[in-house]
Amino acid sequence: MGQTQGNIYWWCQLGGWGLYFLINAFVGTTLAGFQLWVVLLFLIVSLSGLLVIHLFRIYIHKADWKNQLIGPLIIKSLVSSVGLSVIWMAISFPTIYGMLYWLSIDFENVFDWPYMLLTLINYSILYLMWFLIYFGYHLFEKYRRAEIDKWKLEAAVKDAELLALKAQINPHFIFNSLNNIRGLVLENPAKAQDMITNLSGLLRYSLQFSTKETVTLEEELRVVRDYLTLESIQLEDR
Numbered sequence: 001m002g003q004t005q006g007n008i009y010w011w012c013q014l015g016g017w018g019l020y021f022l023i024n025a026f027v028g029t030t031l032a033g034f035q036l037w038v039v040l041l042f043l044i045v046s047l048s049g050l051l052v053i054h055l056f057r058i059y060i061h062k063a064d065w066k067n068q069l070i071g072p073l074i075i076k077s078l079v080s081s082v083g084l085s086v087i088w089m090a091i092s093f094p095t096i097y098g099m100l101y102w103l104s105i106d107f108e109n110v111f112d113w114p115y116m117l118l119t120l121i122n123y124s125i126l127y128l129m130w131f132l133i134y135f136g137y138h139l140f141e142k143y144r145r146a147e148i149d150k151w152k153l154e155a156a157v158k159d160a161e162l163l164a165l166k167a168q169i170n171p172h173f174i175f176n177s178l179n180n181i182r183g184l185v186l187e188n189p190a191k192a193q194d195m196i197t198n199l200s201g202l203l204r205y206s207l208q209f210s211t212k213e214t215v216t217l218e219e220e221l222r223v224v225r226d227y228l229t230l231e232s233i234q235l236e237d238r
Contacts, residue, residue, distance in 0.1 A: 021046035077131040085123035
């Protein structure tokens, strides 16, 4: 189970960040013309974003965020999205600055404050979407496991009820009663009908008995009378 979830996590991570890189690289090369440094720029941004959120996921596991309440989890996700965005920018921007400086590309008017604020907002939204998908998946898995456990418990309860019912009802007595009633069908149909009614009442009582904590004396006596009536067919005058 854990290995399967690990595989799903990495496939989603690589697929999501790969898609993010491809979209940004396509838009960047479309606007600025196809240049290798533009592709490398967005590759650095994507890899640093992946690195930051993956390291933070380790902290999420240690802090057991997945088992926390929805309200605090939403607040933590909002705050963490902004904080992680700042870290992401602190990692990626100096690297990009260094690359542009090494390539002798003018970047004085590229990274101004409005651009950096917009970038912070975009990164925060991206991380918030990551939190939504990540915790949404785990909440769904928790709900699915709870449903499976519930059905397993209900199945175990049904099995226990069947075993208890089997212990309450003597199969030998049931078979004898049915055979005796069959003999009365032609000989005395009216009595056969009464015996079927008695047997039905006895079986109904056995089914309902397991769901009750107490029964009245009247119910007990009625069941005893039904039982003795059925036994009288087998024993007759004895």
